[in-house]
Amino acid sequence: GESVGLHLPTLSVQEGDNSIINCAYSNSASDYFIWYKQESGKGPQFIIDIRSNMDKRQGQRVTVLLNKTVKHLSLQIAATQPGDSAVYFCAENVPGYSTLTFGKGTMLLVSP
Amino acid sequence: DAGVTQSPTHLIKTRGQQVTLRCSPKSGHDTVSWYQQALGQGPQFIFQYYEEEERQRGNFPDRFSGHQFPNYSSELNVNALLLGDSALYLCASSSGWERSEAFFGQGTRLTVV
Numbered sequence: 064g065e066s067v068g069l070h071l072p073t074l075s076v077q078e079g080d081n082s083i084i085n086c087a088y089s090n091s092a093s094d095y096f097i098w099y100k101q102e103s104g105k106g107p108q109f110i111i112d113i114r115s116n117m118d119k120r121q122g123q124r125v126t127v128l129l130n131k132t133v134k135h136l137s138l139q140i141a142a143t144q145p146g147d148s149a150v151y152f153c154a155e156n157v158p159g160y161s162t163l164t165f166g167k168g169t170m171l172l173v174s175p
Numbered sequence: 176d177a178g179v180t181q182s183p184t185h186l187i188k189t190r191g192q193q194v195t196l197r198c199s200p201k202s203g204h205d206t207v208s209w210y211q212q213a214l215g216q217g218p219q220f221i222f223q224y225y226e227e228e229e230r231q232r233g234n235f236p237d238r239f240s241g242h243q244f245p246n247y248s249s250e251l252n253v254n255a256l257l258l259g260d261s262a263l264y265l266c267a268s269s270s271g272w273e274r275s276e277a278f279f280g281q282g283t284r285l286t287v288v
Contacts, residue, residue, distance in 0.1 A: 097276075097277075099279075104281070105281050105282075106179070106265050106267075106279035106280050106281045106282050107218065107265070107279045108279070109276055109277070109278065109279075112276065152218075154217075160231060161206065161223065161231070161269065162208060162220045162223055162231055163208075163218075163220065163267075163277065164220070165210075165217030165218050165219070166217050167215075167216055167217050168215075168216075168217055
């Protein structure tokens with residue numbers, strides 16, 4: 064079946080750099096997307112979401128970009144900090160269902 | 176305001192046994208969803224409860240069952256445990272049947288030996 068996937072399993076950056084985590088989705092019916100951060104031993108933590116009628120949405124130090132043409136989603140983290148080290152998941156949702164389909168995740172490692 | 180709380184945090188069971196996991200949703204939330212997360216994988220949807228009924232179900236066998244109580248809390252039951260059921264079980268709560276931001280608990284780590 065269709066599922067959400069990620070290009071890079073691990074991303075290593077230096078503190079202060081900007082990070083970009085990518086996600087490809089294949090279900091063209093999906094119209095709501097969420098990025099979650101999961102630290103070791105904890106549940107996923109909501110970061111930011113975006114609906115398909117938008118191309119970009121900004122939060123505090125984070126920006127999500129949605130390219131529906133190529134079915135691509137990205138999470139940009141500005142001035143990455145060691146506390147940003149975690150696994151990041153993108154998740155998609157299709158109309159009529161309130162459940163989420165998650166990808167496998169990307170590990171972000173931030174070096175001081 | 177307490178977020179989503181799950182109990183227990185860790186659990187070890189023997190193959191063939193039954194287990195019950197519990198979840199209290201975030202205050203003001205009435206919808207509870209359960210997910211299974213195997214090591215190194217993303218969460219997989221098990222089922223969702225709203226108004227004390229199972230509304231949606233993922234691709235999981237009937238050994239997985241659940242319940243939602245009038246106070247919106249929920250239980251996940253797994254019968255005839257298999258080694259492959261070892262995983263982190265996550266509860267997520269949200270408001271209403273329509274899509275909304277889902278908040279996750281810290282999960283219950285189940286180990287089947």
